[in-house]
Amino acid sequence: MIIQKTSNSRIGEFDPENIGFGTAFIDHMIVCEYENGKWGEVRLMPYGPLPFTPAMMGVNYGQACFEGMKAYKDKDGEVYLFRPEKNFERINKSAKRLAMPEITEEMFIGGLKALVDMDRNWIPYGEGKSLYIRPLIFATEEALKARIANKYMFAIVATPVQSYYTEPVSVKISDFYSRAASGGVGSAKAAGNYAASFYPTKLAAEEGYEQIIWTDDATHKYFEESGTMNVFVRINDTIYTPPTSEKILDGVTRDSFLQLAKHRGIDVKVEPVEVAKVLEAHSKEELIEVWGVGTAVVTSVFKAIGYKDQKLTLPELSEEESFALTLKKALVDIQTNKAEDPFGWRVKVEKHILETA
Amino acid sequence: MIIQKTSNSRIGEFDPENIGFGTAFIDHMIVCEYENGKWGEVRLMPYGPLPFTPAMMGVNYGQACFEGMKAYKDKDGEVYLFRPEKNFERINKSAKRLAMPEITEEMFIGGLKALVDMDRNWIPYGEGKSLYIRPLIFATEEALKARIANKYMFAIVATPVQSYYTEPVSVKISDFYSRAASGGVGSAKAAGNYAASFYPTKLAAEEGYEQIIWTDDATHKYFEESGTMNVFVRINDTIYTPPTSEKILDGVTRDSFLQLAKHRGIDVKVEPVEVAKVLEAHSKEELIEVWGVGTAVVTSVFKAIGYKDQKLTLPELSEEESFALTLKKALVDIQTNKAEDPFGWRVKVEKHILETA
Structure with a gap:
């Protein structure tokens, strides 16, 4: 994994008591590109824009799929994912049905853990609060022909969220x-x-x-x-x-x-x-x-x-x-680690994963 | 319309005798952005990458639709579109069904004519040759919530094409x-x-x-x-x-x-x-x-x-x-203006549209 830490953390602007849904992004993101029939190295880099033209096949022909998942913080500040292997399996099912390249467990689970560990200070603690995580794969090749693309991006972006009490x-x-x-x-x-x-x-x-x-x-x-x-x-x-x-x-x-x-x-x-x-x-x-x-x-x-x-x-x-x-x-x-987990669903995100890897 | 002409035309690299399909783009593109409930001014600008993050709603939730159309050159070098009003009507039908903002005729037809006129030297002449044109609308807002987006881009990109004789x-x-x-x-x-x-x-x-x-x-x-x-x-x-x-x-x-x-x-x-x-x-x-x-x-x-x-x-x-x-x-x-047009389908693209507008 290539690590590029931000030199401009935005966490000072983040107010965990006043969270929207899905519009403020954590400092980093995961990006990995597919070309010539194989995935390149996973990069953990500052969240931000990348260069794409309007001929990008992802927005022209819709080869794009995603997952939705969350990381939770418990009262001791420990961080957990929930059944991430299910999302890993499903993103590959989605990719297959859309004729997109499947990804490896290392890219998905390894990328998730590295990102969540790096930006663990962005994960809010408390009732209904969590980090909403969005892994996605989309076609990046520039071409105007309706066919399976040759270039893709796997990315993981994330945003702190608060599930407000929702009326029926x-x-x-x-x-x-x-x-x-x-x-x-x-x-x-x-x-x-x-x-x-x-x-x-x-x-x-x-x-x-x-x-x-x-x-x-x-x-x-x-x-x-x-x-x-x-x-x-x-x-x-x-x-x-x-x-x-x-x-x-x-x-x-x-x-x-x-x-x-x-x-x-x-x-x-x-x-x-x-x-x-x-x-x-x-x-x-x-x-x-x-x-x-x-x-x-x-x-x-x-x-x-x-x-x-x-x-x-x-x-x-x-x-x-x-x-x-x-x-x-x-x-x-x-x-949120308030109860026993007889199913083995919680997956703890260890600290300093990248340093000790 | 805001006009920004390229200072690095790539037309010298373009060989009209050796055309692929859909991977070499003409010098310019049309771009127009939607925000705060309205479309901004249409820009004719150099073809190239724009900044988008992987949280762009277009690749997450698929609000994206397009048109496919062509411009043809006749033996005298005159350039024609074919029934562009049909594509204009249809892109708005697509936009409506996908809960995207509709565009104006001026954006679509005006943008098309300006782009095709500006890059008319890219349009190849001869059997099966034309300029393939791709108008599209896609959601550009960065947000991780499955809802109608608030920001969009309308763009037109184009590529010279050759329809080779196709076997049954x-x-x-x-x-x-x-x-x-x-x-x-x-x-x-x-x-x-x-x-x-x-x-x-x-x-x-x-x-x-x-x-x-x-x-x-x-x-x-x-x-x-x-x-x-x-x-x-x-x-x-x-x-x-x-x-x-x-x-x-x-x-x-x-x-x-x-x-x-x-x-x-x-x-x-x-x-x-x-x-x-x-x-x-x-x-x-x-x-x-x-x-x-x-x-x-x-x-x-x-x-x-x-x-x-x-x-x-x-x-x-x-x-x-x-x-x-x-x-x-x-x-x-x-x-291609080799025959009479009793239906009134051909639409000539006048020269120097922008100068005389």
Whole structure:
């Protein structure tokens, strides 16, 4: 690894009591370039602009995928990653589906640890606070032909974040727009999947909904995801979530929720979730909770679900009654080293990794 | 418009007799930036790198769309664009679907004409030669939150091209992968659509096919597009092509072929094209031609079509017998001012636009 430390740290301007989301970047970033069929050396360097022309294939043909993950600080100032090997596996699945070169574990995990260690002073401590980390791969070759690119960049950038208490939101079940095609790239964290969701979400917002529950594009009869999250439904005391497929992202938070629920003896069914079944459960007052899970907010609780002209109100539950909030707390406690970690999910970031390597 | 002429023209290195496709760029480019809810002034400036960080939203969330078009030089050295208003309309349709700001006609048409005029010496003259032009819009804001960006760039870059004689190709009818979801972004020239197609195309190449005929993702029973082109099928003396929809690109070459065919009295049917109907026509020896159309190659003739384990061979036709090649010649003759233009498609690029503006 090539190390280039900044001589102009911006940490003096950083106020851990007053954090936005995703717009202030830590001092350094990881960069590695692919050319002539192989990845070069990983560089840890000051965060900042690099030279790209508008002919860069990444913005022309969308060969670009990413991961979202977090580093947490505990009360003793120790720093942890959460299941980083899952993100490593997934970025390579995404890369493969987009015909991009896969990366090595050393680049991904080694790069992550070096960056997080170097800028550990940027990681805020406290309720809902963490460092949001964005590994990504994108095509950098300059060419105007729709083909697999020959040059790529792997990068890791990061920003301190605060998950403010989020009010329960209203969501709309999509009956026209969709985020993924059968045989498409829905299961990849492909850049293009996100852009495709913005306009339908804007239309839903105009109707008073914060998010869309995406349904299958052919029939709109089955739940797929919600917003940029995996979706869970609780009917009576059973939790349902759709199985992952080439259309549904294999979310790390989704998998962790499933394991935590099983560990607590909650009845979990991973099976197709039919819109009609959810509506019927609501009419019988058996629809207890519906929520989304993802790295950024951990859990987004839904207070109402729109379907065509109906708006179904969901019960308000206390933290003890709610599976969503109980599982969220259990997960966050493991992430932030407030609880035992029977699953071996936490990965400690040792200090001075680079000096001792 | 802000004009910044290069002081280091690279045109001395450019050999119009030895042109690649899409990797040598003309001296200048158009750039315009969007911020605080509005587009700034258009700049005509030297082609080259601009500063972007890996947190640029365009490569993280895929808000990026483009157009493909060409400028042609006639025997007298006059320069023409082809139906640029169609590309202008379409880039704004793409922008809208991706929740990006639309651009003005002055930015698009004015920028195009100024750039093409400034670098008109880069436009090669002769059979199959032209200047390939790439207008694009992409999100430039640095932020790690999946939301509509606040900053964008509109740019136009261009490269001299030579359409070499292209051998007829073999194409595979997709029965698993797909390029567009119902309610998705297939009709937009969204960057992400292209990346999604590369891996399935690579798999088809491993089976000996150059392209994929994309079918509807739900049933794979209907033709949608072929490769990055619209698809035409000729059964006996009738031409069929699927209607445009939110899944199928409204191609300028497609529309021009339809108008040219009707103008010549060829029977044209714009209706869903069923895979079964194409296979049946082949078995009756009534499947005469299948081809793709698009700006880059104008026409790609298919010599064989793969479907599951079958490989259907298509007849070899002379240029006179082939509707595909007859219509291609008619179109190129209009584009390059070798023929009358009864449709009013050619748009002449006047000299010294900027001086006289």
